[in-house]
Amino acid sequence: MTREVRGPADSVLTAFSPRERRDAENLDLFSHNVSTVRHSHGGFNTNRGHLCKFGRQGLGTKADIVEQCLAVHSALRGRVSFPNSTVYQASLESYFSAQENSVQPQCIISPQTTQDVAMAVQILTAKNHMANLPSSSCSFAIRSGGHTYFAGAANEPGGVTIDLSGLHDITLDVSSGLVSVGSGASWGSVFSELSAANLGVNGGRSGGVGVGGLTLGGGISFFGPRYGWTCDTVTNLEVVLGNGTIVNANAAEHAELLWALRGGTNNFGIVTRVQLKTFQQGDLWGGQVVRNITTSDEQILAIANFSDPDAYDEYASLITTWAYDGSADLSVIVNNMEYTKPVADPPAFHTLANMPSLSSTQRITNITSLLSETDRGNPEGRRQGSATVTIDATVGAIAAAVGAWNASVPQIRNVSGIIWALIMDILPPQLYARHAEANALGLEDRHNKTLIILQLTATWDLASDDDTIEVARKAVVEAVHRDVGAVGGLDAFSYINYAAVWQTPFLGYGRASVERLRKVQQEYDPHGVFTDLVPGGFKLPRG
Template structure:
């Protein structure tokens, strides 16, 4: 397959050089062709179209809009020369070899849920590989493994597994793609007992920069297996199949809570105590906690979950969450639910502009968390001050995501992951700033203010000796040093693995977007 692709590519390049039509208009003809001025990406689209007929999506086609649909409008505004929609791993292999051997820039999209522009898309200088057709889901006969394609969204998987009484460690929202979330870490409702999603992959099928297809597991290419658990595939290869560990799972207990912001000083200590004591004592429990600024003012929100409820009565609050039951709430919504319903309950509409940034602090001080809130209020006021008179849709969030010691313990299975975290680091709290808005004229102001806020958080935590510095890739902004936050040992090891499997650094140079090791 690889040799045939190389020969065919050489022939097609020779044909193009002699001006023979390969299926796209030239000169002033129909389409995007530009004759001798064709850039390398358009020529690459021509080659891909000839070698993989029916799998290239051109800008003038109806399917282009489907592939160019991203959660963040900042990504949808980027327009590649074409999309490639491979139908199987062999097609990805051929495409990879064509792209790398011809120095054609590219990006890869699993679900397209990255907030920043060009996170999983590329402009007219390149090709975006849209993996949406690699969406198989296969449960092993022993029910211990679910093999899934990276084009799946998490709701696809849960809707298949819920009727079987099974689950996997995956996303908490329905629409993100399997690939990005899992490769970046993957916080889950089940993390208290089983770690993050990356800790629950039995094996990866990977297409390397050379086009070779390999398996990475604890017994095969174990170093690559380790690196893919948090090391970003943009440095290592395109993952075309994830073999996920599955387990028996019935309905979960869940409760959505909304509080008046005046209860800040009551609720933050409860959350901090839950992070340090409650979650480790009850690994089936999971939560996050935060603030949202609406036009009417701040609200405090908390979503709480339990994977192993002791009762089918939704009003029976798990012990870890009992302290919150005594606090007056504006909304309480306790319920028993399958996973699919929970995934759909927490969704954000497509079409808005998005930004995420985050950093981890030590989770041992409620006072630090309380003092971060006014820093966020200052951030909100900066953004509102930059807002035009007609701009009304800007929604800022501040979320505290706990990483208790039981989660850090669960991360150490199968040789550990690439994130550089262990029990001695915990407990941690990820301070996540997220903002949704609509006016592109606010882009610079939102980005600048978000960076100022994170810098203020870092400075405050450092002053109090509570700074950790871990940056969670899946909530990071593209200027953040994600891999540097893993620590020198993990970074050096990741670079060594990338060098081994891509000795010429082709992916570092050609695979654009997301986070790089150099």
């Protein structure tokens, strides 16, 4: 039985099995690890190259990684937890997908301050800055909200996971209209704080999603048609670089890093704090309307009409989902219609609103109520999957995508607990083009057309069905590429926050953006810490 380590260095041995202790002692780990960790002028000094080496040719031995955990534990008392401890288990259980919460790192670091993160990074990457050291290697993961679907995105198997959920403070500066948020905070907590002051922010649509991950991948908001991507409304990012240095990226300093982090995800550093613009916001109108699958043709026409960029109402936001529920053997269409003013039945939604429905929760309410409604439809702890394609908002392209999804239902019908969905996020140019040159997403040349981001999602019960789901999901993506491409409605962009582990979303940013991102990476992460030691998420294509 293992337990959480909180005591002096000598007691660290009791956290591991007798065999593990013997292995560690034979490697002379514990007699040196604590004495080599020093706080000196805010830095980390070492007199022995005992930590994990740069590179991922092979994961270091368990003893190597345990020693790394112990070194961080010595520097950050009470911030490191080990398997079977309460803190460790709570962190794992808070991941969104069952795949991620089944990953077992050797330890979890739970920083409470940016300085904690910096110290941990200095220790974890110490060997990167030393020469002629042994060639063991290990890796670590960075977790903000833990909402990515696939295993290993923000949790490192057999390695080290840095859980940023302790960085959750929210500070509002009323005079400047800016809110500063720890990257481990959830959007639900941010909106709850701001709503009390009748303010809003261009944040996520699910309360449980973390601020850091969504923002660095772009971020789609109910308020997006008015303000752009979530990342477009960021004015400052506090970042811990690969050598433990803390910098602020904003328009005045490290502006290229700010640009890169607006869509470049975890390839440059660990973002510990996000500063965003706020705006006046009271109640709004929204909710979910469920309709019979027989309205599919009408839905397709209505979505195309709603998406007209020349007539688009910037207060309107639409998500439409074709969903199959295996427990009921039933397919339905769900419209999430939000209008960010307290106006019931706004003209922007008249066509959709006049269709017959099975149920509706549309009402004038507050943003936190809408976020809670989204969360109830996406329970944590189940097996989850996602993939993405971007298409034009034309009748032909939408119909082809729906046809590909509909044809796939028989392949997954017998999967236990299956919910199989094709989700359409409407992306008018008012959203993606508003600040296109200020982010790395590469959408500045789309010439005033509305796009639709497709997200193919699956929720199911059993790991034994993983392969069935993966084969079906890949087949739908291939069919969408083929059939939508045949009508000239395919777009190269891939929204990285929806991408499957086998997709390559950075290629959809375009060559110019990727080359610029590489230059920023070379400047701010010259040793490749966030390329090689942080394997989770999506990495920039190598030149």
